[in-house]
Amino acid sequence: AQSVSQHNHHVILSEAASLELGCNYSYGGTVNLFWYVQYPGQHLQLLLKYFSGDPLVKGIKGFEAEFIKSKFSFNLRKPSVQWSDTAEYFCAVNAYFTGGGNKLTFGTGTQLKVEL
Amino acid sequence: DTGVSQDPRHKITKRGQNVTFRCDPISEHNRLYWYRQTLGQGPEFLTYFQNEAQLEKSRLLSDRFSAERPKGSFSTLEIQRTEQGDSAMYLCALPGGYNEQFFGPGTRLTVL
Numbered sequence: 001a002q003s004v005s006q007h008n009h010h011v012i013l014s015e016a017a018s019l020e021l022g023c024n025y026s027y028g029g030t031v032n033l034f035w036y037v038q039y040p041g042q043h044l045q046l047l048l049k050y051f052s053g054d055p056l057v058k059g060i061k062g063f064e065a066e067f068i069k070s071k072f073s074f075n076l077r078k079p080s081v082q083w084s085d086t087a088e089y090f091c092a093v094n095a096y097f098t099g100g101g102n103k104l105t106f107g108t109g110t111q112l113k114v115e116l
Numbered sequence: 117d118t119g120v121s122q123d124p125r126h127k128i129t130k131r132g133q134n135v136t137f138r139c140d141p142i143s144e145h146n147r148l149y150w151y152r153q154t155l156g157q158g159p160e161f162l163t164y165f166q167n168e169a170q171l172e173k174s175r176l177l178s179d180r181f182s183a184e185r186p187k188g189s190f191s192t193l194e195i196q197r198t199e200q201g202d203s204a205m206y207l208c209a210l211p212g213g214y215n216e217q218f219f220g221p222g223t224r225l226t227v228l
Binding site: 036045046049090092094097101104105 | 149151159160161164166171172207209212214215216217218219220221222
């Protein structure tokens with residue numbers, strides 16, 4: 001069965017600090033990976049996705065993530081965080097059903113707080 | 117705007133009551149998904165529809181839960197005899213082009 005682990009549950013950073021959030025997955029099929037963000041009071045939004053090709057993917061708001069197949073990892077990075085990046089971040093892996101169709105399996109999330 | 121609305125946004129009910137949530141895609145989508153998110157957790161898959169057909173159901177979906185998508189457009193999720201453990205955010209999602217999914221604002225259920 002597929003699973004996602006996010007090791008950092010709470011992260012506090014000062015503005016302009018660099019960010020790296022860990023994500024490890026377990027899935028035996030073709031890997032599609034995602035990072036979602038949930039700002040306070042808002043719904044889940046797609047930040048970036050890895051489907052195939054270049055393992056370094058860039059998303060919105062200056063975020064990027066690197067797929068490292070040998071490490072089963074898909075860590076999220078941002079060189080310089082802003083106060084507005086305060087949010088909860090979820091890593092997810094796509095899994096296919098035997099009879100067709102798919103679902104997303106999410107990690108438990110990382111709460112990021114950026115202080116001024 | 118993710119192209120999906122959910123109603124109601126908040127629901128407070130007493131234990132033992134039945135509740136129904138609705139998910140309305142703005143445009144046509146063959147697939148529609150339901151997830152549940154509890155505090156401190158990521159969303160967990162409940163079920164999904166391919167048009168009117170409910171094709172997969174999670175073990176989280178006990179026999180008190182039923183979901184329908186009668187015309188292949190909107191969907192409803194009903195919980196009978198609610199329990200305090202049902203308190204959660206119930207999310208509806210639509211598919212994107214690369215297996216990503218776009219989530220609605222959710223219905224927050226509180227069971228007293």
